[in-house]
Amino acid sequence: MDMFYVAVELRRNPHLVGKPVVVGSDGSRGVVAAASYEARRFGVFSAMSSSQAKRLCPQAIFLPGDHGHYSDVSAEVFQVFNEFTPLVEGLSLDEAFLDVSGSLRLFGSGSTIAHEVRRRVVEVTQLTCSVGIAPNKFLAKLASVVAKPKASRQGVVAGHGVYEVLPNRELEFLYPLGVDALWGVGPVTLKKLQGLGIKTVGDLAVFDLKVLIAVLGDSQGRHLAMLAQGIDNRDVEPDRDAKSIGHEETFSSDITQYENAHDHLVRLADSVATRCRNSGVGARTISLKIKYADFQLVTRSCSVEMPISTAPAMVRLLEPLLRSIDLKAGIRLLGVSARNLVAPEQQMSLFDMSSGDESANNLDTAWSTTTSAIDEIRDRFGDSAIKPASTLGQERDPSSSKWGPSDPKSQ
DSSP: OOSHHHHHHHHHOGGGTTSOEEEEOOSTTOBEEEEOHHHHTTTOOTTSBHHHHHHHOTTOEEEOOOHHHHHHHHHHHHHHHHHHOSOEEEEETTEEEEOOTTSHHHHOSHHHHHHHHHHHHHHHHSOOOOEEEOSSHHHHHHHHHHHSOEEETTEEEOOOSEEEOOTTOHHHHHTTSBGGGSTTOOHHHHHHHHHTTOOBHHHHHTSOHHHHHHHHOHHHHHHHHHHHTTOOOOOOOTTOOOSEEEEEEEEEEEEOOHHHHHHHHHHHHHHHHHHHHHTTOEEEEEEEEEEETTOOEEEEEEEEEEEEOSHHHHHHHHHHHHHTSOOTTOEEEEEEEEEEEEOOOOOOOTTOOOSHHHHHHHHHHHHHHHHHHHHHHHHHHOGGGSOOGGGTTOOOOGGGGTTOOOOGGGO
């Protein structure tokens, strides 16, 4: 999808069309989630700090974002994808791989299908997308980037919309690209490659593999050498199971008190547990993530034998982890995540009360009926209709602060 979050906001606010719009937090610790092409003309891009975005584009209009609404629109988009093939692998709310090799007889060539997908997405959502076509996932991803509109100081230039890398012409397309176009080439790896005189994918394709492995390591060296030849044998995997479900928040002022941190912990655990239940999974591992004011990162995890999916059970596991961490330096960010996700199992007896893992599992059982009622209330009246008591004094909704806090003066 083209600038998806921003595009959805422009659909709701047509008067903002043509202006530099940013979705994300406008606070000093905020992050840009998406930027309109008009904002990108000034060098504003996703994942950039909001403070830097403001310096580059002082006239940018910041919108806080509405992740729930974006999810709803994403579902509409994916319904269109599924009209053409059941082999749809979602990468995020706004991006997916489609394997249409089994749909060619029904719908026509890959190019024909791509143009029809774009037409249907506009018809259903009034939003645009860019489509890359290629013999494999890696090249299709690169082709979709080429298909997108381009923003520069001179203006915004419409993209191809659809761009196809034809069979037997993969290297002709790939070799001229900068080596940073390859998956796995971040700033550190790019610096190493440039130190070897490697600037383009073509340079990498003819470089000595032994030297590359010596510099990057065996796994990464071989991985990049394969990509440089356009080789990617991965299948499109529909309905991929999530590996983790988590939520983290950056605070406008550092937290130094356990009680304050605990209240946020309860709220985040409630959000994660709700998402686990909505996905029909329980977690065997619960993790706590702390980032201090100096950006030092600390993580702690705890595992249980039987999966859990209620907030009280998760909090029971997280409380000792939080107590073990020194908060005096000030917490900048707090996060909770659930991993080792599996289908829920029959829990142990409620009356088999003990400590540690079993206590968490017993809490999960005890709260299962109550949690079902809470989910029904939220489904009917919204997520804010019922909350943990300790979070009632916190006005922040996890979904509204996904990209960082607003500064107190702007709240």
